[in-house]
Amino acid sequence: MSVPRVAGFRFAGVRCGIKRRGPDLALLVSDRPAAAAGVFTRSTVPSAPVVLSRRRLRSGRARAIVANSGVSNVAMGAAGLRAAEQMSGLAARALGLPVREVLCASTGVIGMPLPLAKIEAGVLRALRALRADGLRDAARAIMTTDTHPKLAGTTFRVAGRRCAVAGIAKGSGMIEPRMATMLAFFATDAGVSPAHLRRLWREVADETLNRVSVDGETSTSDSAVILANGAAGAPPIGGPRGPGAAALREALLEVAGSLARALARDGEGATKLVTVEVAGARDDVEAERAARRIANSLLVKTALFGGDPNWGRILQTVGAGRVRLDLPRTEVRLCGVPVFRRGASTGAAARARAGRRMRAPEIEIGVRLGAGRGRCRIWTCDLSYEYVRVNAEYTT
Amino acid sequence: MSVPRVAGFRFAGVRCGIKRRGPDLALLVSDRPAAAAGVFTRSTVPSAPVVLSRRRLRSGRARAIVANSGVSNVAMGAAGLRAAEQMSGLAARALGLPVREVLCASTGVIGMPLPLAKIEAGVLRALRALRADGLRDAARAIMTTDTHPKLAGTTFRVAGRRCAVAGIAKGSGMIEPRMATMLAFFATDAGVSPAHLRRLWREVADETLNRVSVDGETSTSDSAVILANGAAGAPPIGGPRGPGAAALREALLEVAGSLARALARDGEGATKLVTVEVAGARDDVEAERAARRIANSLLVKTALFGGDPNWGRILQTVGAGRVRLDLPRTEVRLCGVPVFRRGASTGAAARARAGRRMRAPEIEIGVRLGAGRGRCRIWTCDLSYEYVRVNAEYTT
Numbered sequence: 001m002s003v004p005r006v007a008g009f010r011f012a013g014v015r016c017g018i019k020r021r022g023p024d025l026a027l028l029v030s031d032r033p034a035a036a037a038g039v040f041t042r043s044t045v046p047s048a049p050v051v052l053s054r055r056r057l058r059s060g061r062a063r064a065i066v067a068n069s070g071v072s073n074v075a076m077g078a079a080g081l082r083a084a085e086q087m088s089g090l091a092a093r094a095l096g097l098p099v100r101e102v103l104c105a106s107t108g109v110i111g112m113p114l115p116l117a118k119i120e121a122g123v124l125r126a127l128r129a130l131r132a133d134g135l136r137d138a139a140r141a142i143m144t145t146d147t148h149p150k151l152a153g154t155t156f157r158v159a160g161r162r163c164a165v166a167g168i169a170k171g172s173g174m175i176e177p178r179m180a181t182m183l184a185f186f187a188t189d190a191g192v193s194p195a196h197l198r199r200l201w202r203e204v205a206d207e208t209l210n211r212v213s214v215d216g217e218t219s220t221s222d223s224a225v226i227l228a229n230g231a232a233g234a235p236p237i238g239g240p241r242g243p244g245a246a247a248l249r250e251a252l253l254e255v256a257g258s259l260a261r262a263l264a265r266d267g268e269g270a271t272k273l274v275t276v277e278v279a280g281a282r283d284d285v286e287a288e289r290a291a292r293r294i295a296n297s298l299l300v301k302t303a304l305f306g307g308d309p310n311w312g313r314i315l316q317t318v319g320a321g322r323v324r325l326d327l328p329r330t331e332v333r334l335c336g337v338p339v340f341r342r343g344a345s346t347g348a349a350a351r352a353r354a355g356r357r358m359r360a361p362e363i364e365i366g367v368r369l370g371a372g373r374g375r376c377r378i379w380t381c382d383l384s385y386e387y388v389r390v391n392a393e394y395t396t
Numbered sequence: 397m398s399v400p401r402v403a404g405f406r407f408a409g410v411r412c413g414i415k416r417r418g419p420d421l422a423l424l425v426s427d428r429p430a431a432a433a434g435v436f437t438r439s440t441v442p443s444a445p446v447v448l449s450r451r452r453l454r455s456g457r458a459r460a461i462v463a464n465s466g467v468s469n470v471a472m473g474a475a476g477l478r479a480a481e482q483m484s485g486l487a488a489r490a491l492g493l494p495v496r497e498v499l500c501a502s503t504g505v506i507g508m509p510l511p512l513a514k515i516e517a518g519v520l521r522a523l524r525a526l527r528a529d530g531l532r533d534a535a536r537a538i539m540t541t542d543t544h545p546k547l548a549g550t551t552f553r554v555a556g557r558r559c560a561v562a563g564i565a566k567g568s569g570m571i572e573p574r575m576a577t578m579l580a581f582f583a584t585d586a587g588v589s590p591a592h593l594r595r596l597w598r599e600v601a602d603e604t605l606n607r608v609s610v611d612g613e614t615s616t617s618d619s620a621v622i623l624a625n626g627a628a629g630a631p632p633i634g635g636p637r638g639p640g641a642a643a644l645r646e647a648l649l650e651v652a653g654s655l656a657r658a659l660a661r662d663g664e665g666a667t668k669l670v671t672v673e674v675a676g677a678r679d680d681v682e683a684e685r686a687a688r689r690i691a692n693s694l695l696v697k698t699a700l701f702g703g704d705p706n707w708g709r710i711l712q713t714v715g716a717g718r719v720r721l722d723l724p725r726t727e728v729r730l731c732g733v734p735v736f737r738r739g740a741s742t743g744a745a746a747r748a749r750a751g752r753r754m755r756a757p758e759i760e761i762g763v764r765l766g767a768g769r770g771r772c773r774i775w776t777c778d779l780s781y782e783y784v785r786v787n788a789e790y791t792t
Contacts, residue, residue, distance in 0.1 A: 042716075043715035044718055044721060045715030075711060110708040219712065302783070302788040306787070312470070315616075316439070316470075319439035319440045325440060327471060328473065343471065387698070388698050388783075391694070
């Protein structure tokens, strides 16, 4: 996916020396006022940047995001909150913005103080590096154990005017002590009212970024933020019905969906991108429970790593989730091949065919429960020796 | 733990040829009427033996249990239920008992029919092999990927009369396609009313067998059954207050607790037995949620395998479970060493000390949340390369 320019935004990713190597400070700035919305971790131990950014987003407006990798800012009490305020204050002063319009994020080691002197030097360096085409640098600077930067973007039309949206994400990678964190930052030059942006962003995140699961964990720092600055000059979108509203929604779903799949594919130790599709559940809540059980089941994930068309493990974990199913109407498909249907295995030949297709880098698990009309899709990855190595052999 | 004789019971474990090798058919029989109680999987796809045994236990009475390993009887529809009825019928005829007093269980491959001819021959062989000291043979015959048979027992006094209880268990091991199943069968020669036995057994299972988690899965076949035949000649126990009631409860907790720990220690690929103790939660429900999150967290389990005193992962997974905690009052201990206290790390020296103690084969994780008086204890194991190997490399 090529990433278009987003008018009125500049980006930078520079090295400030927190990580052992590579860029570790990202800056994203709108050159004019922007509507802003965020979705954050539901953890009861949110990081200080999450607490601060969530509070600042109540206004529905923000102009900049400053983010570092290498050290998170979690479980540091009042000192952590002060450090987050200082970090965003440094960026605000450098950019000449009110501090309430600057959001921040941190990902990395927990239990260590933010190195503010390094961050100050990094912010000044980033200021000089800001460029309209700097998004890839920013994507690099928020990486931890990600194996590559993740960015995506697309264009769409609002009342005939060309608009663009681009986003970056990192995640399901960790560094010592390796708390997985998902960060995602989006910029669009469409004009959107803060109230609509908030609803829409929640909706989009729920269908995309919130549908990724590598290991069933929720980081204390998960943050997904979007800024919309109207620089494309199209009429602002104020609700779900007006001109361009559907196009904006489609574009966000496309970009966020693409990043969500990239996160799952790059999960720690992942060898396969796995799409779990559950249909026929009693309702969407049960469908989501079933899909998440399948996506997080160690038995299913190791079977996928082994290329084993094991419908037994899939049904077992769905059943264990107290999900209603009608066995004679239940069907399990692996890479499109039905392996369980009408209450029974479809036989060894089908299983062998599914097993062959499961050697591909992308695997689909399709489950119909025959109990209703609930549906859910989740992206995940398999569980390999490499996952155990990454998370066991590095010791703090 | 030495296992005492239980008066009026005989046991056998023989080979009938379902598994590739080793004994695979177990028989447990009381020589007189017995009260009986069971707790079973909460899966919405219970196995046929679970459906049948649960139904028969409504009477509160049973005399025998027949169990096989090698083939489970899951997802086979009406044919599966008929096969379970036939299997228990074969045992009932051989023993001269009404079929309604015979329970059954199966563990192993799913999606294959029970080989009833083999089971019939096995039942006749088991009949001849029944012995008062045959419990270890029975424990062997229900093993799947368990590395050793698990049995335990103890004695206690009821109104001055010596009584005994003994139990066997298998689990957290699987065979192709490796659905984990926990089976546990207990026999006591104390006399207990069916109504009291039912309540007591539920309570004991909730504090012991239901506190084991290897990989967060619930098998379709999980079954724990106790028979109480009164053959010790002590006055029957009809409620929680009478003579011997407390002693019986203690004895059951001891034996079931011992078997629960044995199951966790023998989890697939386990190198360590891990006890998770959560205190100070808002209530017991939140404490259990926190303890289960910790026990099932891939990040925590891989850190334990790596001997990494990683309090960050522990707090992160508790927070992700939407468990209330008061960070300044939260404490994390690893093998007795506080590594997080009053909202902060206790430093590198403490972490190193904890790391050294974590080389032992048994690890304790103690977490205080400072939010209330809820408590919970769970037994689990670490997650090793071997877990991935066992569950990925064997393909069906």
